[in-house]
Amino acid sequence: MTTDLTIDASSRNTSGLETVAPPIKERRRRRRSGQSWRDALRKDWRLYTFLILPVVFLVIFRYLPMAGNIIAFRRFRPGGSLFGDYWVGFYYFEMFWNDPTFWRVFSNTLILGALTLLIVFPLPIVLALLLNEVRSRRFKRAVQTITYLPHFMSIVIVAGIVLQLTSLDGTINQIIRAVGSDAISFMQMPDWFRTIYVGSEIWQTVGWGTILYLAALTTIDDQLYEAARIDGANRWQQTWHITLPGIRPTMMVLLILNIGSFLAVGFEKILLLYNPLLYPTADVISTYLYRVGIASGSYSYSTAIGLFEAIIGLTLVLSANAISRRLVGSSLW
Structure with missing residues (x-):
């Protein structure tokens, strides 16, 4: 007891x-x-x-x-109240929800964002891995300088170069005529715009992104490579099992940031490159907001679209960060 x-x-x-x-x-x-x-x-x-x-x-x-x-939920008129005159609820959200033009620019934004993410994002990683294998420092520095200099050019200069190269009398059409073909009106044919835009993004941004990955590669311990060589690992196996895991945190952080700006496709470059003939493939949310908001004065309507875009971007960032933290162990927070 x-x-x-x-x-x-x-x-x-x-x-x-x-x-x-x-x-x-x-x-x-x-x-x-x-x-x-x-x-x-x-x-x-x-x-x-x-x-x-x-x-x-x-x-x-x-x-x-x-x-x-x-003002996305209120009627705003220039010269009136700063926060709108009266409450309209989800009226402007219903407007763009039922607007076929909005869904066209939304699909264009998704396509350009996906192409940029799938094509442009991996290229700095590939270039950094290739430069990491180069033993000649002089050649390595020359390639780095040539590739990241376009990043410092103004968007206006980049757009001017692209327009000059793709014009009827530009360098590309001169080469096409030299091989016996007819000139192509690149900037008047909607089907060519996405290729031109992605190509200009590659030329302008790949070199700068390579610098970040090369900096991450310097943090990898050389003893890991020595141990791998002793175990008989070739260069590809060393890259797959040592180099890529070593720069994985940097890759995931930049991937999350790119996913967050997925819908924020380059406004300035597209605005300088496109024209009404290219609207079917070149018109994106940011340029559409510029036209209906600033040019046309529909501030409440454009604010509703911008808020919708911001909510989607925030959702993508939070989702990508959660998935990265759960699967990879690297995240922004």
């Missing part, structure tokens, strides 16, 4: 400790984290002051303008 009472008392004490201990540990952990945060701020307050201007910039130019999204 005494043994049973003792067992019951010990079980009650144990259960009581189990229910009381976690809150105590949690409070201690929070107290320690709060103290460590204050200690770090007190110790490195000079470094934290550098965050003031970026935070103020983000608040003023990124977060405060979000209040303007309210």
Whole structure:
């Protein structure tokens, strides 16, 4: 009988400790984290002051303008109330939902975004892996310089070069005539626009993206390659089992960021390249918003479309981050 009472008392004490201990540990952990945060701020307050201007910039130019999204649900007229004159609910969302033009530009945005993600995104990785195998530093630096210089060109200059190359008297048509074929009106045929756009993106962005991956490659321990060579691994096996896993966190972060900007296809370049003849394949959400919002003055309608695009982008970022964290173990947060 005494043994049973003792067992019951010990079980009650144990259960009581189990229910009381976690809150105590949690409070201690929070107290320690709060103290460590204050200690770090007190110790490195000079470094934290550098965050003031970026935070103020983000608040003023990124977060405060979000209040303007309210006009997606209100009737806005220039010269009237800053947040619209009266409530209309989902009227403007129903407008673009039933607008065939919107779905055309939405499909164009998806196609251009998918082509950019599937073609342009892997190329810097491939180029970085190839340059990593080059033993001549002079040749490696020359290739890097040639490939990333287009990144620093203005979009206007890039668009001008593309228009010049693809014009009827441009370099490409001169080569086509030289081989005995007829000239092609590239910028008047909608079927050619996606190829031209993706090609210009490759030329302009691949070299710059390679720099990030080359920097990530320098963090891989050379002893891993030595151990792999001792085990008899060839160059392809070393790349597959050492190099790619070594740069995987960088790859996943950049992939998540690219997925987040999936619908934000290059507005400036498309606006400078396209014309009404190319609308069937070149008109995307951003250029459509420019026409109906700024050019036509339909601010509430364009705000509703922009809010819809932002929600989709946020959903894609959160989904990609969750999938990456679950499957790969690398994520933004």
